[in-house]
Amino acid sequence: MIELEGVEKAFGDNRVLRGVDLNVPRGSSVVVIGASGTGKSVLLKCVLGLVEPDAGRITVDGIDVREGDRDAFLARFGMLFQGAALFDSLPVWQNVAFRLLRGAQKRPRTEAREIAVEKLRRVGLSPDVADKFPAELSGGMQKRVGLARAIAAEPEIIFFDEPTTGLDPIMAGVINDLIREIVTEMGATAVAITHDMGSVREIADTVAMLHDGVIKWIGPVGMLDAAGDPYVDQFIHGRTRGPIAALR
Template structure:
């Protein structure tokens, strides 16, 4: 058996009396695209933040390549890239400076000219022309901002990429473009991907495997090919948006 790229073992996290993660077990193999689905407040974002070390679990283990997070925080984070919900670009920086943000500081620091060259190459990869590089985020459409965020996520050639609601706020056509780009880039780079989303078109476009989190545990996990035939009543209700079922709607 190969060692998973990312593995969570019985991970628990509570915020005061609110128990968010209540024993998450999840394994993501190297080069695999795992999409995590579930209702709002079920623990999807907390799961990703725990893997990144932004949140410290109360108990359980999180392993990367079979090892716990090391003491060298910069080296640990250098493995990751992330496309944030809404893009999360820095308004005061130009597009290329946003893309090259990690390449201009810290352990990955490169000369400014080299960082700019890499940024422009990554912008080309996501379908943006070099003349976009010196614009500011406010001068871009929502779809272009999302592409810039994707270029930033891959700028440092990370082993693992996280996607947080990658198509939020985009129209169906642009959502399809972003989903296709994500899939192409993850495959090209051989990266391991973890995505959280409510958008089932994204799930079907970019997932190798799917995990559904409900009430702080992985309710179901399996290959995308089994999504519609899982037989799991929680997953079935979520996929079809039914009001009736084991998941109680908050009224």
């Protein structure tokens, strides 16, 4: 579904991506791990076309991301942002239905609200939450609203940017379970970036280790502990000694 070949991106003298090769099979869940500042978010932005790579090729469903209708391309994606990234001035239901209230996917306001309430139910929130504002919700509830928004338009591909950041272990587990259930139900292709090894083990089919601008290791999540790769070993165990100098 998503393929990156030799993708490079630099910001001035900072070469963030140095030739990334990555294949995300249709209907699978791939989690990209790596230390802070290794380019995980830049990778997602390149796929979405928010950042233009300096070299390489990115295709979605066999089509170059720079070709075709931009709105139709973005309509295939849903996104759960780090920190939920809700609009403070809009009630919850309008946050969830944001895409459904404008653009090519615009629906009548009543229908958009009904869809929003249904998606809120899917993530474990009652209908009375729909008319509240984000500031009235806990961090865990805000993250659920963000997840409801990500799936509101039934996307084929969902990106998750640090989905459990700032949550306590119990709520992080709830969000991980929801992500896994929803991705499986929808048959969506999922790509997540995270530092949370609990999330990795819960939501990944495949894990890719990004370091120094390239994929150092990729394999099934069940092989993570036996990867035999020093970068993976240091990262998943949180060791200060190892080849990842940034952690020293």
